[in-house]
Amino acid sequence: MKRGGDTGRDLLNIPKPPLALASMAGIVDVDFAKRFEGDIGIAFLGGFSVDDRAMSASMKMVERGRKEFIFEDPLKGIERELKKSKDCKFRTGINVRGSEPESYVEVARLAEKYDAIVEINAHCRQPEIMELGAGQSLLKDLEELGRIVKLTKDEGVIVSVKFRSGVVDEGEIIRVLGDSGADIIHVDAMAREGYDLKVLRKIRGMIASHLIGNNSVRKPEDALRMFSCGVDMVSVARASLEGNIFREIRKKLCL
Numbered sequence: 001m002k003r004g005g006d007t008g009r010d011l012l013n014i015p016k017p018p019l020a021l022a023s024m025a026g027i028v029d030v031d032f033a034k035r036f037e038g039d040i041g042i043a044f045l046g047g048f049s050v051d052d053r054a055m056s057a058s059m060k061m062v063e064r065g066r067k068e069f070i071f072e073d074p075l076k077g078i079e080r081e082l083k084k085s086k087d088c089k090f091r092t093g094i095n096v097r098g099s100e101p102e103s104y105v106e107v108a109r110l111a112e113k114y115d116a117i118v119e120i121n122a123h124c125r126q127p128e129i130m131e132l133g134a135g136q137s138l139l140k141d142l143e144e145l146g147r148i149v150k151l152t153k154d155e156g157v158i159v160s161v162k163f164r165s166g167v168v169d170e171g172e173i174i175r176v177l178g179d180s181g182a183d184i185i186h187v188d189a190m191a192r193e194g195y196d197l198k199v200l201r202k203i204r205g206m207i208a209s210h211l212i213g214n215n216s217v218r219k220p221e222d223a224l225r226m227f228s229c230g231v232d233m234v235s236v237a238r239a240s241l242e243g244n245i246f247r248e249i250r251k252k253l254c255l
């Protein structure tokens, strides 16, 4: 078992510092995440398409120029990554899009063996993924999202749900995630420009689950603003392509 940090993170067994690498399909695998070892508490690998229909959607996306992780057998591909991440200092999360609830359950069984977090992707808005009823379209069927969270949790894993704010009333989403027992709420607080701190404060006031704030963190000051809204962790995707932003944040904020 990897070491935890303070109380909240101890319960979820998340190492310090309270910074996470957010998923970028076709980019964030264990080799990429290792660049930030010691500077992140979680690496959300993927996103991964985890069943045949979702994988076909990924292949169509590749044809039109998007990066995706393509595996002949998605579960075997994910397991290879999980094996590689075994001795890493960060906790591993697997960002998942599936075409049916059973797909999330199968990944959860695998993740449980490696003590990994399952992150349900209710965020992706690529048309091929949305057509499957996965990604952001789960926000239009919150009952289904709640069911997937419950079924996934039944496999004994920590469940995170990632979504973009401003799509559906956040109060509704949080009510469903609270009822279904999501452990981590990962919010892309996208705004017209930069991030929406008001929405992070609002969500913080609604739920005690572990909250991760995301979007447009490029400097330590951005992370500080998010922390001051009460988030437990801050995650970064794009800025990680330009260097070790996590170390910069960690040093400046003494994390």
Ligand SMILES: Cc1cc2nc3c(=O)[nH]c(=O)nc-3n(C[C@H](O)[C@H](O)[C@H](O)COP(=O)(O)O)c2cc1C
Binding pocket: 022, 023, 024, 025, 046, 047, 048, 095, 121, 123, 124, 162, 188, 214, 215, 216, 217, 235, 236, 237, 238, 239
């Ligand atoms: C190329 C790329 C691929 C992405 N793929 C995923 C994905 O598969 N799953 C997911 O939940 N978010 C995905 N995201 C969204 C990021 O994790 C993040 O929420 C978003 O980019 C905003 O954070 P940032 O400003 O730190 O990049 C992707 C973003 C980019 C730029």
